[in-house]
Amino acid sequence: MFLLNVKAHYDSAHFLRNYHGKCENLHGHHYVVEAALSYDDVGPGGMAFDFTEAKVHLRAIANELDHKNINDVPPFTELEPSAENQARWIFEELQKRLGGEGEHLAYVRVWETPNQWAQYSPRPVW
Numbered sequence: 001m002f003l004l005n006v007k008a009h010y011d012s013a014h015f016l017r018n019y020h021g022k023c024e025n026l027h028g029h030h031y032v033v034e035a036a037l038s039y040d041d042v043g044p045g046g047m048a049f050d051f052t053e054a055k056v057h058l059r060a061i062a063n064e065l066d067h068k069n070i071n072d073v074p075p076f077t078e079l080e081p082s083a084e085n086q087a088r089w090i091f092e093e094l095q096k097r098l099g100g101e102g103e104h105l106a107y108v109r110v111w112e113t114p115n116q117w118a119q120y121s122p123r124p125v126w
């Protein structure tokens with residue numbers, strides 16, 4: 001079994017609507033997002049999937065949030081822009097971009113700060 005991991009980042013503002021505390025105020029994070037793809041084996045080139053291609057897609061999604069107030073970006077105009085919801089949204093967007101390769105997407109992890117992350121997968125992962 002092989003697990004491939006790529007990273008991207010975005011610097012964004014957000015506020016939590018259903019929260020009582022400092023995070024209900026507009027503030028910023030340097031978000032780091034990781035996406036992992038799982039494969040049973042490598043292809044003839046010794047790679048399961050090209051990191052470069054995976055990063056192109058992940059960076060394109062990160063760029064949709066970069067230097068924005070995430071609360072202004074659909075679906076976060078309605079959906080709470082928590083790390084959990086961002087992880088799920090990025091997972092779904094990445095799966096769409098990956099096409100048939102998307103079935104290998106294992107999880108997306110969003111680091112909100114160096115101390116805390118949320119991870120989404122539609123199925124249990126190790």
Ligand SMILES: Nc1nc2c(c(=O)[nH]1)N=C([C@H](O)[C@H](O)COP(=O)(O)OP(=O)(O)OP(=O)(O)O)CN2
Pocket residue numbers: 016023027081082083084112113115118
């Ligand atoms: N389960 C979640 N909990 C929280 C989320 C979240 O997305 N999922 N988000 C927040 C806020 O966005 C907040 O900005 C984080 O606040 P905090 O943990 O206080 O982070 P700080 O870096 O300011 O705190 P340190 O004490 O410096 O670590 C809150 N909770």
Ligand SMILES: [Zn+2]
Pocket residue numbers: 014023027028029
């Ligand atoms: Zn925050």
